Amino acid sequence: MTNQTMVISDAKSGLTMAIAVALTESALYSPAMPLVSPNGYFASRKKLLKKLEANGNGARMNALLDSMRASSPTRRPTDTEDHNSWILHHPSALSMFEEIMRASQGKQIVVFLDYDGTLSPIVEDPDRAFITTEMREAVRDVAKLFPTAIVSGRCRAKVYNFVIVRVYYAGSHGMDIKGPAKGHTHRKGNQTVLCQPAREFLPMIDEVYKALTEKVKCIPGAKVENNKFCLSVHYRCVEEKKWGELGDQVRMVINDYPQLRLTQGRKVLEIRPTIKWDKGNALEFLLEALGYAESNDVLPIYIGDDRTDEDAFRVLQERGQGLGILVSKTPKETNASYSLQEPSEASYEVPTTFGGVEEVVRIKALA
Numbered sequence: 001m002t003n004q005t006m007v008i009s010d011a012k013s014g015l016t017m018a019i020a021v022a023l024t025e026s027a028l029y030s031p032a033m034p035l036v037s038p039n040g041y042f043a044s045r046k047k048l049l050k051k052l053e054a055n056g057n058g059a060r061m062n063a064l065l066d067s068m069r070a071s072s073p074t075r076r077p078t079d080t081e082d083h084n085s086w087i088l089h090h091p092s093a094l095s096m097f098e099e100i101m102r103a104s105q106g107k108q109i110v111v112f113l114d115y116d117g118t119l120s121p122i123v124e125d126p127d128r129a130f131i132t133t134e135m136r137e138a139v140r141d142v143a144k145l146f147p148t149a150i151v152s153g154r155c156r157a158k159v160y161n162f163v164i165v166r167v168y169y170a171g172s173h174g175m176d177i178k179g180p181a182k183g184h185t186h187r188k189g190n191q192t193v194l195c196q197p198a199r200e201f202l203p204m205i206d207e208v209y210k211a212l213t214e215k216v217k218c219i220p221g222a223k224v225e226n227n228k229f230c231l232s233v234h235y236r237c238v239e240e241k242k243w244g245e246l247g248d249q250v251r252m253v254i255n256d257y258p259q260l261r262l263t264q265g266r267k268v269l270e271i272r273p274t275i276k277w278d279k280g281n282a283l284e285f286l287l288e289a290l291g292y293a294e295s296n297d298v299l300p301i302y303i304g305d306d307r308t309d310e311d312a313f314r315v316l317q318e319r320g321q322g323l324g325i326l327v328s329k330t331p332k333e334t335n336a337s338y339s340l341q342e343p344s345e346a347s348y349e350v351p352t353t354f355g356g357v358e359e360v361v362r363i364k365a366l367a
């Protein structure tokens with residue numbers, strides 16, 4: 001497993017921007033939101049999702065299976081031309097270092113980090129997605145310099161137990177935030193506030209957790225994870241021929257709960273309340289709690305790898321403020337402006353250099 005840790009520093013101005021990113025070998029065999037069709041890869045996923053929403057139950061189940069397959073293609077190299085054209089629009093955050101530094105001049109950087117696939121490697125057992133000591137140190141360094149939050153699909157307590165660094169945490173895809181109380185922002189106090197907009201769904205989520213656990217127990221490798229305000233049904237370790245059955249079982253349970261919706265991540269089906277609250281709302285909530293809701297002098301930086309992180313990238317885009325950085329080796333439809341990838345796997349997905357830029361495995365520089 002290869003991790004990439006990056007802490008970028010502009011020693012001249014004394015301004016240090018630190019970004020920690022873990023990119024792992026294991027992410028390779030499960031590219032998030034991969035683009036499967038040789039040419040119109042962005043179109044294929046949209047079509048599938050449309051099909052899923054528009055049709056009745058039978059078609060929905062087929063569409064769900066199609067979508068599960070589409071998000072887990074077999075390993076194969078991305079077309080270089082496709083990749084080059086994508087990278088033009090989503091340049092490497094490392095290659096754009098100077099530009100990022102200019103954008104941060106005179107601004108308060110606030111760092112938002114996704115957990116799985118960003119700070120920790122993608123592994124088969126979700127309970128063993130440990131952060132490395134190096135990465136933990138990098139997060140700690142970042143947090144010393146800037147207000148920092150970890151925004152995860154996992155339940156807040158679980159992600160805290162992995163990271164154990166004093167930052168703000170938003171679990172359950174942003175539906176469980178422990179942020180700063182007014183006047184207690186970065187280094188000014190310890191008082192925190194909780195934001196749990198899906199509180200009323202707790203009993204329902206528990207009920208569905210039990211029902212799903214019961215339903216999928218006959219499918220070898222399937223695992224239901226209780227993320228407190230949402231649930232994950234993992235199929236990374238399920239034989240592909242059983243995916244359809246798993247999707248059907250999940251859909252059958254969810255059909256009885258119109259207040260819950262089904263979304264997808266990296267070889268995971270996610271069940272969450274239909275309320276309009278996602279990682280984008282969490283980002284906005286935390287900016288507000290930190291006192292930067294209306295500020296022009298803030299530069300939020302959000303780093304993430306998954307579909308749920310797109311909600312946060314979109315908020316940054318809509319605010320016309322901040323930087324979204326997508327961690328991905330493969331071209332994907334994204335609202336992020338920049339990308340990061342692991343260079344050592346170049347032989348699989350991308351050339352070692354593109355645009356004349358050499359990726360750096362590890363840069364660690366402090367002000």
Ligand SMILES: O=P(O)(O)OC[C@H]1O[C@H](O[C@H]2O[C@H](CO)[C@@H](O)[C@H](O)[C@H]2O)[C@H](O)[C@@H](O)[C@@H]1O
Nearest residue numbers: 115116122123124126129152153232236266268
């Ligand atoms: O928002 P995130 O912090 O990225 O959390 C999203 C989901 O991450 C975890 O699942 C993913 O990582 C697992 C460990 O590497 C992997 O086994 C699984 O296939 C991935 O989907 C977590 O277990 C989920 O609950 C989160 O929703």
